[in-house]
Amino acid sequence: xxxxxxxxxxxxxxxxxxxxxxxxxxxxxxxxxxxxxxxxxxxxxxxxxxxxxxxxxxxxxxxxxxxxxxxxxxxxxxxxxxxxxxxxxxxxxxxxxxxxxxxxxxxxxxxxxxxxxxxxxxxxxxxxxxxxxxxxxxxxxxxxxxxxxxxxxxxxxxxxxxxxxxxxxxxxxxxxxxxxxxxxxxxxxxxxxxxxxxxxxxxxxxxxxxxxxxxxxxxxxxxxxxxxxxxxxxxxxxxxxxxxxxxxxxxxxxxxxxxxxxxxxxxxxxxxxxxxxxxxxxxxxxxxxxxxxxxxxxxxxxxxxxxxxxxxxxxxxxxxxxxxxxxxxxxxxxxxxxxxxxxxxxxxxxxxxxxxxxxxxxxxxxxxxxxxxxxxxxxxxxxxxxxxxxxxxxxxxxxxxxxxxxxxxxxxxx
Amino acid sequence: xxxxxxxxxxxxxxxxxxxxxxxxxxxxxxxxxxxxxxxxxxxxxxxxxxxxxxxxxxxxxxxxxxxxxxxxxxxxxxxxxxxxxxxxxxxxxxxxxxxxxxxxxxxxxxxxxxxxxxxxxxxxxxxxxxxxxxxxxxxxxxxxxxxxxxxxxxxxxxxxxxxxxxxxxxxxxxxxxxxxxxxxxxxxxxxxxxxxxxxxxxxxxxxxxxxxxxxxxxxxxxxxxxxxxxxxxxxxxxxxxxxxxxxxxxxxxxxxxxxxxxxxxxxxxxxxx
Numbered sequence: 001x002x003x004x005x006x007x008x009x010x011x012x013x014x015x016x017x018x019x020x021x022x023x024x025x026x027x028x029x030x031x032x033x034x035x036x037x038x039x040x041x042x043x044x045x046x047x048x049x050x051x052x053x054x055x056x057x058x059x060x061x062x063x064x065x066x067x068x069x070x071x072x073x074x075x076x077x078x079x080x081x082x083x084x085x086x087x088x089x090x091x092x093x094x095x096x097x098x099x100x101x102x103x104x105x106x107x108x109x110x111x112x113x114x115x116x117x118x119x120x121x122x123x124x125x126x127x128x129x130x131x132x133x134x135x136x137x138x139x140x141x142x143x144x145x146x147x148x149x150x151x152x153x154x155x156x157x158x159x160x161x162x163x164x165x166x167x168x169x170x171x172x173x174x175x176x177x178x179x180x181x182x183x184x185x186x187x188x189x190x191x192x193x194x195x196x197x198x199x200x201x202x203x204x205x206x207x208x209x210x211x212x213x214x215x216x217x218x219x220x221x222x223x224x225x226x227x228x229x230x231x232x233x234x235x236x237x238x239x240x241x242x243x244x245x246x247x248x249x250x251x252x253x254x255x256x257x258x259x260x261x262x263x264x265x266x267x268x269x270x271x272x273x274x275x276x277x278x279x280x281x282x283x284x285x286x287x288x289x290x291x292x293x294x295x296x297x298x299x300x301x302x303x304x305x306x307x308x309x310x311x312x313x314x315x316x317x318x319x320x321x322x323x324x325x326x327x328x329x330x331x332x333x334x335x336x337x338x339x340x341x342x343x344x345x346x347x348x349x350x351x352x353x354x355x356x357x358x359x360x361x362x363x364x365x366x367x368x369x370x371x372x373x374x375x376x377x378x379x380x381x382x383x384x385x386x387x388x389x390x391x392x393x394x395x396x397x398x399x400x401x402x403x404x405x406x407x408x409x410x411x412x413x414x
Numbered sequence: 415x416x417x418x419x420x421x422x423x424x425x426x427x428x429x430x431x432x433x434x435x436x437x438x439x440x441x442x443x444x445x446x447x448x449x450x451x452x453x454x455x456x457x458x459x460x461x462x463x464x465x466x467x468x469x470x471x472x473x474x475x476x477x478x479x480x481x482x483x484x485x486x487x488x489x490x491x492x493x494x495x496x497x498x499x500x501x502x503x504x505x506x507x508x509x510x511x512x513x514x515x516x517x518x519x520x521x522x523x524x525x526x527x528x529x530x531x532x533x534x535x536x537x538x539x540x541x542x543x544x545x546x547x548x549x550x551x552x553x554x555x556x557x558x559x560x561x562x563x564x565x566x567x568x569x570x571x572x573x574x575x576x577x578x579x580x581x582x583x584x585x586x587x588x589x590x591x592x593x594x595x596x597x598x599x600x601x602x603x604x605x606x607x608x609x610x611x612x613x614x615x616x617x618x619x620x621x622x623x624x625x626x627x628x629x630x631x632x633x634x635x636x637x638x639x640x641x642x643x644x645x646x647x648x649x650x651x652x653x654x655x656x657x658x659x660x661x662x663x664x665x666x667x668x669x670x671x672x673x674x675x676x677x678x679x680x681x682x683x684x685x686x687x
Contacts, residue, residue: 257546261536261550261554262538262543265526265530268519272521276513276519277519280505280530280533281502281505281597282533400523401558403562404559
């Protein structure tokens with residue numbers, strides 16, 4: 001069965017399995033203590049967020065500062081689901097998961113409907129999809145809520161506690177990520193039409209809006225359990241190494257498969273020259289939305305992982321200064337290099353949040369925002385292409401097709 | 415018929431119409447860039463569009479390919495009204511173009527440049543892409559194979575894994591034409607293909623244009639400044655000045671047309687003549 005994989009894929013599978021077992025062993029044996037376990041999980045979460053940003057910015061060329069907004073959406077949504085669940089309420093799970101699924105179904109209908117019309121303007125599209133979203137969540141949160149909640153209770157609630165926990169956690173992660181994806185889709189329709197710099201400013205606005213909304217979750221949005229600017233507490237600490245590992249590998253493999261395909265080439269072509277891409281028949285608007293939604297989905301997933309490791313969420317950790325973190329990592333690692341993002345993402349957290357915090361005097365924290373820009377500045381001067389430039393590990397490298405055999409070439413020439 | 419010169423062979427006139435532009439006018443703000451433009455191309459023709467700098471030739475190309483939407487008038491491609499359609503749909507319907515200044519995806523490989531043009535015909539879904547099933551592998555291999563065949567036709571096969579931006583100028587132009595043809599067009603629009611080429615490269619270009627026209631059964635419209643190229647390969651010409659058509663005819667007629675001479679060289683030149 002293994003023989004159908006190519007060499008580099010085999011190495012990747014083997015390496016990841018070894019990594020999984022080793023880390024699991026270290027955690028189990030207590031060699032990695034709670035602090036370092038948190039650092040590893042945090043590193044994985046930040047790397048997932050940053051991989052998403054690299055897809056949007058590094059591969060598709062859309063300069064985005066909104067990544068932390070989607071990270072926050074994923075974190076808060078999944079935390080709310082599990083928080084409610086441990087308090088004996090399945091409505092969070094029912095509304096988010098079924099609402100997202102219903103929204104996706106309605107999107108398919110809207111898309112089919114819009115295709116019949118000639119020259120639909122962006123704002124019309126945006127309005128149609130927004131109405132579909134509102135309808136989906138209204139239906140699920142309103143008339144259908146009690147039915148769906150009791151359905152979830154009936155199916156998942158009947159299982160053993162340990163089993164139910166894992167299933168709820170899975171759907172919480174999925175729901176958070178889907179919600180982030182839906183938010184990015186709606187936000188992306190009008191905003192991705194803007195040229196790159198304007199898009200960056202609009203996404204910065206998005207992050208600020210999300211932060212302000214999170215400050216007021218208990219009053220304006222009506223989620224008292226999120227406790228607004230005081231920070232959400234009481235989130236179950238469910239993130240374990242297997243969950244981190246599986247989500248991380250999922251993000252890497254999906255992104256790699258997406259990039260090494262025709263769609264991936266279309267994503268790259270938009271970065272290279274939007275005009276030329278349009279004029280070889282690429283639907284640039286859809287390609288941009290696709291990259292944006294997938295990148296935000298990764299961020300939402302990472303948010304869920306992080307929330308259930310920290311067990312505490314505070315709006316301040318999603319403010320716009322924080323949202324520069326993935327941007328710095330992506331530039332340090334090299335725009336358009338997955339390997340660079342992965343290594344730099346982990347190094348960033350392990351060094352700056354782990355090692356330096358432990359071994360440097362306490363005052364260092366105050367200096368962090370002097371150190372970060374200095375690193376970035378030196379990087380821009382000394383190695384503008386990033387630490388790893390375009391380098392990729394063999395598994396993540398773009399395949400170079402072998403030339404055809406000479407014979408076949410001759411036949412075609414004649 | 416409107417938008418064509420008189421006196422073309424009856425055999426050509428009997429062929430189906432590929433492109434028809436009717437009374438097209440376009441304004442940039444208050445500036446009238448194109449006025450009352452009429453052009454009809456029949457299947458298999460090779461026609462030229464010439465005129466002094468700023469006459470509106472590239473604007474016409476941008477209007478045909480949907481980069482701009484004409485203020486007035488309509489464009490038909492094989493009988494279908496394409497006015498106001500988004501560019502990528504127009505391209506997918508079968509019009510391809512190249513650019514005045516070469517616009518390759520210069521950080522990607524030569525092969526990828528061609529494969530990107532195949533994207534609308536890739537034949538696998540997003541789901542196939544992410545799970546990498548057999549269908550994906552087969553279609554991807556087929557797509558690569560076709561792209562390689564394509565490169566072989568243009569003599570670029572040896573350089574398939576080179577970065578497009580590193581090719582010499584003549585080959586970049588060749589690759590751009592190959593990429594345009596990979597979208598499977600019926601009408602090819604070439605915007606100053608000979609810009610920046612030396613005489614030897616122009617000879618190769620002329621050969622290439624004749625070759626692709628036969629091989630892919632194309633209708634070709636080209637804008638060009640180099641008279642040698644235009645007079646040699648175009649069957650008939652449309653001359654523009656200040657956004658209007660000032661002459662339409664066979665190359666020989668156009669060259670002797672006093673309005674054309676005036677547009678290029680000024681009124682005094684006509685008087686001297």
